[in-house]
Amino acid sequence: MRLGRLGGAAALRLAYDGPLHIPNQPMPQEKPDSPLHDLFGKDAPRSGGGEVVQVLTPVGLDLSYSYRVPRGLDVGPGSIVQVPLGPRKVVGVVTAEPPELSASSNRLRPIEGAFDAPPLTPEMLTFVDWVARYTLTPRGMVLRMVLRAPEALAPEPPIRGLILAGPPPERLTDARRRLLDLLSENEGQAWTRAGLAAAAGVSSSVVDGLVAAGTLAEVDLPPGRPFRPPEPDFNPIELTPDQAAAVERLRAAGPDGVTLIDGVTGSGKTEVYLEAVADTLRAGRQALILVPEIALTRAFLERFSERFGALPAEWHSDVGPKMRARTWRAVALGEARVVVGARSALFLPFSDLGLIVVDEEHDGAYKQEEWASYHARDMAVVRGRLEKVPVILASATPSLESRVNATRGRYRHIVLPARATGRDLPSLYALDMRKAGPPRGRFLAPGLVAAIRETTERGEQAMLFLNRRGYAPLTLCRSCGHRFQCPQCSAWLVEHRFRGRLVCHHCGHSVPRPDACPACGTLDSLVACGPGVERVAEEIAALLPDKRTVVLSSDIGGGVQRLRAEFEAVAKGDCDIVVGTQMVAKGHTFPKLTLVGVVDADLGLAQGDPRAAERTFQLLAQVTGRAGRVIGKGLGLLQTYAPDNPVIEALVSGDAERFYRTELAERERAGLPPFGRLAAILVSGPSRELAEDHARHLARMAPADPAVEVLGPAEAALAVVRGRHRFRLLAHSGRDTDLSAYMRAWIAAADRPTRGVEAYVDVDPQNFL
DNA sequence: AGCACGCCGACT
DNA sequence: GTCGGCGTGCTC
Numbered sequence: 001m002r003l004g005r006l007g008g009a010a011a012l013r014l015a016y017d018g019p020l021h022i023p024n025q026p027m028p029q030e031k032p033d034s035p036l037h038d039l040f041g042k043d044a045p046r047s048g049g050g051e052v053v054q055v056l057t058p059v060g061l062d063l064s065y066s067y068r069v070p071r072g073l074d075v076g077p078g079s080i081v082q083v084p085l086g087p088r089k090v091v092g093v094v095t096a097e098p099p100e101l102s103a104s105s106n107r108l109r110p111i112e113g114a115f116d117a118p119p120l121t122p123e124m125l126t127f128v129d130w131v132a133r134y135t136l137t138p139r140g141m142v143l144r145m146v147l148r149a150p151e152a153l154a155p156e157p158p159i160r161g162l163i164l165a166g167p168p169p170e171r172l173t174d175a176r177r178r179l180l181d182l183l184s185e186n187e188g189q190a191w192t193r194a195g196l197a198a199a200a201g202v203s204s205s206v207v208d209g210l211v212a213a214g215t216l217a218e219v220d221l222p223p224g225r226p227f228r229p230p231e232p233d234f235n236p237i238e239l240t241p242d243q244a245a246a247v248e249r250l251r252a253a254g255p256d257g258v259t260l261i262d263g264v265t266g267s268g269k270t271e272v273y274l275e276a277v278a279d280t281l282r283a284g285r286q287a288l289i290l291v292p293e294i295a296l297t298r299a300f301l302e303r304f305s306e307r308f309g310a311l312p313a314e315w316h317s318d319v320g321p322k323m324r325a326r327t328w329r330a331v332a333l334g335e336a337r338v339v340v341g342a343r344s345a346l347f348l349p350f351s352d353l354g355l356i357v358v359d360e361e362h363d364g365a366y367k368q369e370e371w372a373s374y375h376a377r378d379m380a381v382v383r384g385r386l387e388k389v390p391v392i393l394a395s396a397t398p399s400l401e402s403r404v405n406a407t408r409g410r411y412r413h414i415v416l417p418a419r420a421t422g423r424d425l426p427s428l429y430a431l432d433m434r435k436a437g438p439p440r441g442r443f444l445a446p447g448l449v450a451a452i453r454e455t456t457e458r459g460e461q462a463m464l465f466l467n468r469r470g471y472a473p474l475t476l477c478r479s480c481g482h483r484f485q486c487p488q489c490s491a492w493l494v495e496h497r498f499r500g501r502l503v504c505h506h507c508g509h510s511v512p513r514p515d516a517c518p519a520c521g522t523l524d525s526l527v528a529c530g531p532g533v534e535r536v537a538e539e540i541a542a543l544l545p546d547k548r549t550v551v552l553s554s555d556i557g558g559g560v561q562r563l564r565a566e567f568e569a570v571a572k573g574d575c576d577i578v579v580g581t582q583m584v585a586k587g588h589t590f591p592k593l594t595l596v597g598v599v600d601a602d603l604g605l606a607q608g609d610p611r612a613a614e615r616t617f618q619l620l621a622q623v624t625g626r627a628g629r630v631i632g633k634g635l636g637l638l639q640t641y642a643p644d645n646p647v648i649e650a651l652v653s654g655d656a657e658r659f660y661r662t663e664l665a666e667r668e669r670a671g672l673p674p675f676g677r678l679a680a681i682l683v684s685g686p687s688r689e690l691a692e693d694h695a696r697h698l699a700r701m702a703p704a705d706p707a708v709e710v711l712g713p714a715e716a717a718l719a720v721v722r723g724r725h726r727f728r729l730l731a732h733s734g735r736d737t738d739l740s741a742y743m744r745a746w747i748a749a750a751d752r753p754t755r756g757v758e759a760y761v762d763v764d765p766q767n768f769l
Numbered sequence: 770a771g772c773a774c775g776c777c778g779a780c781t
Numbered sequence: 782g783t784c785g786g787c788g789t790g791c792t793c
Binding site: 052054083085086 | 787788789792
């Protein structure tokens with residue numbers, strides 16, 4: 001096992017050079033005793049054997065451990081190695097830190113070997129450390145995100161292929177003849193066992209028989225090269241003058257820095273950043289395109305391959321282990337030139353990254369809130385800085401953070417004010433439900449129903465948007481008032497009529513919908529309260545029975561395949577009315593769609609969530625932006641009980657700037673992001689008492705700091721999830737305070753939780769439940 | 770994160 | 782009397 005040479009470690013110098021982005025995070029000043037400090041500006045010596053190196057392992061540890069390098073093993077910073085850890089063997093990465101234990105220490109154990117994979121670059125190692133520090137995640141856990149394709153470390157095993165290698169067998173059956181015919185028609189071709197059997201229409205035992213007879217022989221085929229390089233000049237598209245000007249500005253921008261492409265829906269942001277991808281390919285470098293949800297980006301992949309003559313590599317949770325391993329290796333070896341991926345693609349070990357694009361940069365899906373919390377958009381900006389490559393953020397409704405960075409000049413700002421097709425943006429109107437609401441028991445105002453009727457009569461499509469899955473969010477007994485609640489969560493069970501069940505959207509618990517009230521036994525006394533998409537579909541189908549209605553929601557049966565098919569069917573025009581949840585707001589173009597009705601425009605405007613207005617504005621602007629993109633005159637109708645709410649007013653006036661102005665003023669007044677910083681601690685435990693006790697302990701232990709205000713503990717809005725009781729604490733500071741460092745000090749000062757209690761730190765929380 | 774060690778309930 | 786629950790601590 002040997003490794004190639006490593007690039008100069010001097011590149012590490014850039015790591016802590018100045019204020020990095022992170023929504024305005026000042027770079028933490030490294031203290032002289034930091035383990036990383038001594039390395040800057042020096043070339044880390046490669047080990048020639050018999051020495052000691054630090055190895056970071058992908059376990060929940062912040063420390064790296066010292067290991068002895070056996071004689072003859074050539075490893076240096078970034079090398080991927082196997083080391084013993086306690087009773088097991090784990091993969092690890094040699095870091096650039098100086099050894100902590102001396103060669104004579106009896107705790108020292110030897111590295112067992114190095115993998116034949118390219119070493120992680122110094123930039124990648126720095127990135128791991130940076131993310132770990134900022135998010136308060138053990139470095140090992142961040143490394144784990146990098147090494148998340150375990151099979152990728154072994155060279156890909158050759159494919160077993162079959163070729164014609166001997167005379168035909170003595171007994172020639174019908175099946176054998178068909179198989180031999182096929183082989184002679186494709187002379188010299190090697191087949192896989194299953195492929196040959198299927199192509200010849202025989203069972204695999206026929207193939208085995210011929211192998212045994214010596215007619216076929218097994219050979220090793222080199223593993224396939226699935227990553228055909230995209231060609232930058234394969235099929236250049238004609239750009240509009242606006243787009244061409246935007247591309248020129250990107251080119252003029254130079255080799256690094258962040259650019260926000262701020263363009264209305266349909267303005268062709270994608271075409272613009274694909275030109276930047278083409279430039280990256282021309283320079284022989286790799287590009288990463290992050291997208292919020294990859295499962296439904298079929299259309300994007302097709303567009304990409306039309307432009308570049310090859311598909312990009314894909315990286316997301318639906319990629320199987322084999323393809324995952326191949327992709328990881330191909331990225332590390334520089335063979336995969338463009339990767340389109342979900343947020344986890346940010347941790348791929350690119351060998352020569354030249355560009356990062358974050359599409360729909362405002363999207364909440366970029367924030368991971370599981371065991372490690374990070375915002376992929378912010379970390380993309382950090383990685384771009386470390387790698388010294390440009391980062392492009394694209395959105396029709398940019399986050400307030402990015403807008404402020406653009407107006408302050410930290411980001412370049414490219415605005416695409418008009419649709420590339422020259423079509424007008426949809427006209428939006430508020431439907432005041434207090435004055436012109438639906439009759440009792442219904443959810444669609446007569447005005448909206450009439451508009452849907454007119455639209456579909458013209459042969460165009462209408463969409464009803466409601467960000468609520470299922471049939472009804474609450475079921476109660478008319479007789480005794482019993483409400484169906486999840487036994488494990490403080491949430492109502494949502495009726496799903498397709499499935500005939502009541503479902504908890506927080507833990508997945510579900511029960512069949514009973515006929516009688518479980519509390520009082522009364523038959524047929526259960527009533528559904530409020531609408532979900534299924535119920536809206538039922539209502540519109542009853543009102544317009546001759547129209548074809550379809551529901552697009554993540555929980556229609558059949559998984560991603562079925563959903564993709566449904567989206568394509570709608571795009572082809574196979575239905576008149578679409579009723580959809582949040583997922584219809586993203587990306588897809590439905591050419592015949594000209595009317596979008598928002599069933600409950602007030603739904604997202606919950607009090608107490610500082611980001612509610614922004615999220616609602618973005619979501620409603622995105623979803624109404626689907627209307628009239630290809631034909632007709634787009635129309636959006638917003639059903640609301642608060643037509644004078646600033647979000648609704650800004651949408652209806654078509655003046656996005658007005659929304660940004662008022663919302664930014666509000667945030668500035670309250671010192672909220674991007675004018676201040678927030679970090680949360682979520683304490684959860686098996687009982688209310690245990691969770692609350694630890695939350696109070698944390699509150700007492702919060703370090704005194706005049707720059708930081710600590711709030712709480714308060715019971716979380718969702719007080720119980722999966723049987724765990726939750727409390728929240730919030731730290732609030734100005735934007736010049738290193739709140740991440742404050743949180744590290746806080747956690748270090750407090751006792752570690754015990755007895756099943758957990759404390760989870762979320763820097764830059766997006767979600768306030 | 771794993772995995773081992775360690776101290777209190779229901780069984781061969 | 783043991784088997785085993787998972788609570789606590791360690792891994793170079």
